[in-house]
Amino acid sequence: MKKKIIIALLIVAVFSLSAVVRIKDIAKFRGARDNQLFGIGIVVGLNGTGDGGTLNSPLLANMFKNFGIPISEEDIKSNNTALVMVVADIPPFYKEGMRLDVIVASLGSAKSLENGVLLQTPLYGADGNIYAVAQGPVSVGGAEVKSSVNLQSRFKVTGYIPNGALIEKEIPANIVSDNSVTILLQNPDITTSARVATAINEKFSVKLAKAVDPASVRVQIPDAFSDDIITFLSIIEELEVIPDQAAKVVINERTGTVIFGGDIKISDFTLSYGNFVVSIKNGEIDGQEATISNLISALKALGATPQDIIGIIEELHKAGAIYAEIKVM
Template identity: 90%
Template sequence: MKKRIIFTFLIVSLISFSAVVRIKDIAKFRGARDNQLFGVGIVVGLNGTGDGGSLNSPLLANMFKNFGIPISESDIKSNNTALVMVVADIPPFYKEGMRLDVVVASLGSAKSLENGVLIQTPLYGADGNVYAVAQGPVSTGGVEVKSSVNLQSRFKVTGYIPNGALIEKEIPSNIVSENSITILLQNPDITTSARVAAAINQKFDLKLAKANDPASIKVQIPDAFLDDLITFLSIIEELEVVPDQAAKVIINERTGTVIFGGDIRISDFTLSYGNFVVNIQNGEIEGQEATISNLISALKALGATPQDIIGIIQELHKAGAIFAEVKVM
């Protein structure tokens, strides 16, 4: 005998409660962006796990030459050194003397960078200028863990140097253009863009902001803040809005996980799936609405497995009964 779930759904006005967040948490100012730095260096002090060939010989020879020690490239054969690529991100407004975290990765045949030390390496921007120098001991993570088959072995040819780079030159950041600034949303959305503009205009009681598109809002700087831009920006950052987002259900079939946001509604339907017959009619069930959340709770109460629930949600989506985007991973 099939188990039967009967939903009687009353047509009511749904109120969606979304998080109130600061503009600072969902957007940034145009011109205030990270920049990527890179360089090629040498890690020394390896315990026989280095390149062991001639790949890094030219760099080592030049280094010795700068120290006044003439040596031929052919004479340099070391298993204790490794040629590496060094990369870092420099956030906006960082000044000379501040520090950055860096990542190093082997370019040659080194087996491990563990316990090695990166020798001073200039880090270049996309324009070819040096903006920082990196140096320091390389960390490849904690000790090997062999007690669980679910843990991945450490990847020892990639390492990290916390605060390993020293900024030598500031990258200019310009966020003002024609006495205005532009706010860029991290997740472009038409409704959110309009709400941000409305919040700014309401705060200053002036029509300063205009949503240009789903991603950007242009804001005119009032005369009172032309010589105090930081205060103006801080006021904007602290304004609170309710960001909008499309309803979405994310399904991970491998782990049996279903993630969804808000009360995603379901239309009337009747579905026979395995031992279950799901029937949502124009009504309610125990005073609850026909939503994904309530459907999952009811199915779990009847003993449905994660695979059953995922299968039912997928079939409902195919039939157009779920008012949301469904993404299967």
């Protein structure tokens, strides 16, 4: 016998409360961006788990030559060394002498980089210049456990060196152009862009900011801050806004997870799905309106499995009954 759920839609004015956040948490200033660095180096000190061939022999031979030790490539066939790619991100405004975290990954046939040490490796930017030098002991992380699903097993051909790179050259960053700065939203949105501009203009009681497009807000620097731009930017960063967000439901079919934000509305419908007949009409469900949240609660109360709930949500979306974007992972 099929179970029947009658869900009625109560028509009321509902205002969804979103989180109030700082501009600093949802945007960055144009020009203040990370840059990627890379290099190729040698990890030594491996306990027989290195490349074991001639792949890294030319590099090692050149290193020995630089130290005044003549040795041929043919004489170097060590299982204790590995050729690796070294990568790092350098944040904006980082100066000479500051340090970066480094990731290393095997390029050859090494079985493990565990307990190895990266030899001094220059790190290049996209322009071909050296901006940092990396060196240090490699940590492969993870855990040697099989009993817990919460711990990630070791993946030993990639590694991590905390503070493993020393910056040798600063990458110039300029965030001021034509006496203005541009704020770039991490998640472009027309409404959020307009709210950011409004918050800035209200703070300074003058129209300094203009929303150029969903991703950017241009702000003029007032004369009072012409010689103290950092203070002006810090004031902007601390201003609070309510970012707007389109209704979205994220479904992970593999884990049976449904993630949604806000009170996502559902229109009238009748759906027959397996042992369930789901029907939304003018009325109520437990004194509440028809939303994704209330629908899921009702289905769970009647014993629906995560797969049942996901299947019903997907069918409702296909029928146009859910007023939200559905993303299936």
